[in-house]
Amino acid sequence: MLGYILRRILAVIPVMLLVxxxxxxxxxxxxxxxxxxxxxxxxxxxxxxxxxxxxxxNQPLHVQFFTWVGQLLRGDLGTSLISSTPVAxxxxxxxxxxxxxxxxxxxxxxxxxxxxxxIAAWKHRSGADYAVMTFSVLxxxxxxxVIGYVFILLFSLKLGxxxxxxxxPISEGLVAFLKxxxxxxxxxxxxxVALIARMTRANMLEVLGEDYIRTARAKGAPEHRVxxxxxxxxxxxxxxxxxxxxFALLIGGVVVTETVFNIPGIGRLTxxxxxxxxxxxxxxxxxxxxxxxxxxxxIIDLSYTFFDPRIRY
Amino acid sequence: MLKKLTxxxxxxxxxxxxxxxxxxxxxxxxxxxxxxxxxxxTAHITRDHAYMIYDVLIAQDSEFQPQPQMADWEISEDQKxxxxxxxxxxxxxxxxxxxxxxxVASLKRWAExxxxxxxxxxxxxxxxxxxxxxxxxxxxxxFVPMLDxxxxxxxxxxxxxxxxVAETPADEPxxxxxxxxxxxxxxxxxxPGVSVTYEKNPDYVPRDEPADWMAGGKVVNVDKVKWxxxxxxxxxxxxxxxxxxxxxxxMQVDLLPLLEGDPNVVVEVREPTGMQTMTRLNxxxxxxxxxxxxxxxxxxxxxxxxxxxxxxxxxxxxxxxAVLGCGTPLGSETDADTLTGGGGMEKAxxxxxxxxxxxxxxxxxxxxxxxALATQPVVVSxxxxxxxxxxxxxxxxxxxLVTRRAGQAAPxxxxxxxxxxxxxxxxxxxxxxxxxxxxxxxxxxxxxxxxEKIEQLKAEYIAAEDLDAQKxxxxxxxxxxxxxxxxVPLGQYSLPQARRSTITDMINSPVPVFWNLKKTE
Numbered sequence: 001m002l003g004y005i006l007r008r009i010l011a012v013i014p015v016m017l018l019v020x021x022x023x024x025x026x027x028x029x030x031x032x033x034x035x036x037x038x039x040x041x042x043x044x045x046x047x048x049x050x051x052x053x054x055x056x057x058n059q060p061l062h063v064q065f066f067t068w069v070g071q072l073l074r075g076d077l078g079t080s081l082i083s084s085t086p087v088a089x090x091x092x093x094x095x096x097x098x099x100x101x102x103x104x105x106x107x108x109x110x111x112x113x114x115x116x117x118x119i120a121a122w123k124h125r126s127g128a129d130y131a132v133m134t135f136s137v138l139x140x141x142x143x144x145x146v147i148g149y150v151f152i153l154l155f156s157l158k159l160g161x162x163x164x165x166x167x168x169p170i171s172e173g174l175v176a177f178l179k180x181x182x183x184x185x186x187x188x189x190x191x192x193v194a195l196i197a198r199m200t201r202a203n204m205l206e207v208l209g210e211d212y213i214r215t216a217r218a219k220g221a222p223e224h225r226v227x228x229x230x231x232x233x234x235x236x237x238x239x240x241x242x243x244x245x246x247f248a249l250l251i252g253g254v255v256v257t258e259t260v261f262n263i264p265g266i267g268r269l270t271x272x273x274x275x276x277x278x279x280x281x282x283x284x285x286x287x288x289x290x291x292x293x294x295x296x297x298x299i300i301d302l303s304y305t306f307f308d309p310r311i312r313y
Numbered sequence: 314m315l316k317k318l319t320x321x322x323x324x325x326x327x328x329x330x331x332x333x334x335x336x337x338x339x340x341x342x343x344x345x346x347x348x349x350x351x352x353x354x355t356a357h358i359t360r361d362h363a364y365m366i367y368d369v370l371i372a373q374d375s376e377f378q379p380q381p382q383m384a385d386w387e388i389s390e391d392q393k394x395x396x397x398x399x400x401x402x403x404x405x406x407x408x409x410x411x412x413x414x415x416x417v418a419s420l421k422r423w424a425e426x427x428x429x430x431x432x433x434x435x436x437x438x439x440x441x442x443x444x445x446x447x448x449x450x451x452x453x454x455x456f457v458p459m460l461d462x463x464x465x466x467x468x469x470x471x472x473x474x475x476x477x478v479a480e481t482p483a484d485e486p487x488x489x490x491x492x493x494x495x496x497x498x499x500x501x502x503x504x505p506g507v508s509v510t511y512e513k514n515p516d517y518v519p520r521d522e523p524a525d526w527m528a529g530g531k532v533v534n535v536d537k538v539k540w541x542x543x544x545x546x547x548x549x550x551x552x553x554x555x556x557x558x559x560x561x562x563x564m565q566v567d568l569l570p571l572l573e574g575d576p577n578v579v580v581e582v583r584e585p586t587g588m589q590t591m592t593r594l595n596x597x598x599x600x601x602x603x604x605x606x607x608x609x610x611x612x613x614x615x616x617x618x619x620x621x622x623x624x625x626x627x628x629x630x631x632x633x634x635a636v637l638g639c640g641t642p643l644g645s646e647t648d649a650d651t652l653t654g655g656g657g658m659e660k661a662x663x664x665x666x667x668x669x670x671x672x673x674x675x676x677x678x679x680x681x682x683x684x685a686l687a688t689q690p691v692v693v694s695x696x697x698x699x700x701x702x703x704x705x706x707x708x709x710x711x712x713x714l715v716t717r718r719a720g721q722a723a724p725x726x727x728x729x730x731x732x733x734x735x736x737x738x739x740x741x742x743x744x745x746x747x748x749x750x751x752x753x754x755x756x757x758x759x760x761x762x763x764x765e766k767i768e769q770l771k772a773e774y775i776a777a778e779d780l781d782a783q784k785x786x787x788x789x790x791x792x793x794x795x796x797x798x799x800x801v802p803l804g805q806y807s808l809p810q811a812r813r814s815t816i817t818d819m820i821n822s823p824v825p826v827f828w829n830l831k832k833t834e
Contacts, residue, residue, distance in 0.1 A: 031712070031713040031716045031717060032712040032713060032716050033712070033715060033716045033719065036712070036715040036716065036719065037712065037715075038348055038353060038354050038356075039353065039354055039355065040354045040355030040356045040359075040468065041355060041734060041736075042355040042428070042468050042469075042740070042748055042758075043354075043355065044428070044748075044756065044758065045719060045755075045756075045759075046756065047426060047484075048719065050484040051353070051484050053484070054482075054484045054485055080347075080505065082347045082348060082505070083347040083348065083349070083505035083506070084348075084349075084486045084488065085505055090504075090505065093504055093507075094507075149547070152551055156551065156555060157551060157554060157555060160555075163555070163557055164548065164551040164552045164554075164555045164557055165543065165548050165551070165552050165557065166541075166552075166557065259544045259545045259548070260545055260547075260548060261548070262541070262543045262544075262545070262548050262552070264504060264507040264508075268506075268544060269506075272345070272506050275682065275710065275711075275712060276347070276712070277712050
């Protein structure tokens, strides 16, 4: 097991190196000029040239690449070309809101979706099943910004229960944090509930048709034990995969939700950096997101052993 | 004992009262603040930031006239020596007094990047601090617009920084944000592109005159101002309605009905001149290297449909054929009849035929990610097609556009023929600072016209002795700019601002400022 984990962690190195080369080249091949963003519309070509020179953007590509990799190896993510602030600090500031919203969303989604999926499978083709399926289709189909705006209209502007926008860190109190974080998390939850509930229902249906479930029922096991002990545990592996990749997607940044609720998360940081061609920020964000994906996938793989003892590494 | 107790109670109630009375104005500006150096960029948000924390020697009032701000001035009889004297009580945020040496260093750094500053420096014999409070600026020849350039409110006003900061090379960003303005920058709360906080500068001594645009007393009546960036204007509108924010600098006109019925919100145009939208042609490549074809394009374009598509509500736009902007001292609409009144299509077709236009496609770059620039290319390209042009409208993001427009390659090789952008009217209201009126070929602004006549006319403008003479030259500049199609003005517009009714006494200057205003609970 330990050897497996070590091998997986070592495998991250070539993956990250490939991502680094790819991202660097892709950005340099995309048209765009950070100097133009800094200097503004009135700048003359000569002025832009001076700024490019000062920022090192005129250096040959390989020099720029090795300078960046050298910085990375020293643990330095560089400095934003636009705001001249350290990239690591910018990401640290923006990671908190993204992580907090992602965790809250996953918690709420799992708490709602797993029982919904189990009930839908258990009461297959009943009213409850159709209700869960209808909700799932809606959750998938309605764009997230529409759900966000409807929640704002209802819960913020009409009922006044939650603020319209903004983010308060948990360090300033749980209630203050939840007041800001609940609506965006609820908005995202509608999608993830749909996804996880469908997956749970499908896998539960498959498992509930297995011989050992019939045996469990025949020997008189209570229904809740059959559902949660025998069936759900065996259906857990694909559900866990969906939850894990869903979490990875969330921590990669949810731009639309962050925009609608004005949350200073890493999704908007990445989009703003792309629009401004702020190369060090984009490069750092893509590297970080790739690393988090690899890490989350590793954790998912390891968690399989907890639910399915047949899996061994 | 009783006296002591009463005094203690009184003191504590005053303290509690002052803590209770702390007021913060939360504003959503037109974009997020990212660049903090007002000499490196002409971005409006950086200029707005600079007006919060820095002060200027002289400033423009609502008549576009220079007025004393940090300093007053005397001009020698031969109009070659300007002596500026700093007023008493000026202090930087670190407590150090503002000296003439600080001003001289700041002016020199500013002049490296500002077009107007470069024109002055070309005529400068010496610029020095003759004592702690006196700046003496000696020119080699009279330069009548000197004070207009030094007092301009946009795009690069000369802000005064400590000499140690102003010694930073002009193409490297400053890292010390000490100013002497009415607000202090709270560096530890700054998140680039997200939010920025300013505190009232308790040491700031405002002038006695009432505030008038950027001139007069900058009296701060609130404790803090916080700018929060919201990428979605709908979110900002919701936040304004719920009272979470106090102010939106630029409203989208189509969202105004949401606010119109709200008694707690006031929607108003801050100042009438607003912005100019205009198109620029590339003089280097066919078809617009031919003056007749440029004139055909100008004749085909009519402002009304462009503005109607862009803004919609005529209350917020103005037909204006003036290259230097309408509502400005020098603005003239000479020879812009087809632009302002339409009806030039037949003339356009005739000009195209006369020029022997061979159907060479016009590559029109159309940015799709900026609301303020997304509609004009669509309308303009249709008008050009109606006149007989072949138009290749290429959608792209603004960043791609600014990169492409800097290249001089032929349109078929990744170059361009035409793009559209917007300016704040005070920025283009003066022939010296208006980038489109630069006729120095490769050194000119994108589009690179080589136009000796416009350079001669600008020299005439510089030599003009008074406003009447300047107006006469400006009229000639207008006629020539239209004839040679140095730009095609597409009209003016003003995006209204929205504020909570608890915010009062805002100054209606083109640059949004936060002194003078009051916030009531």
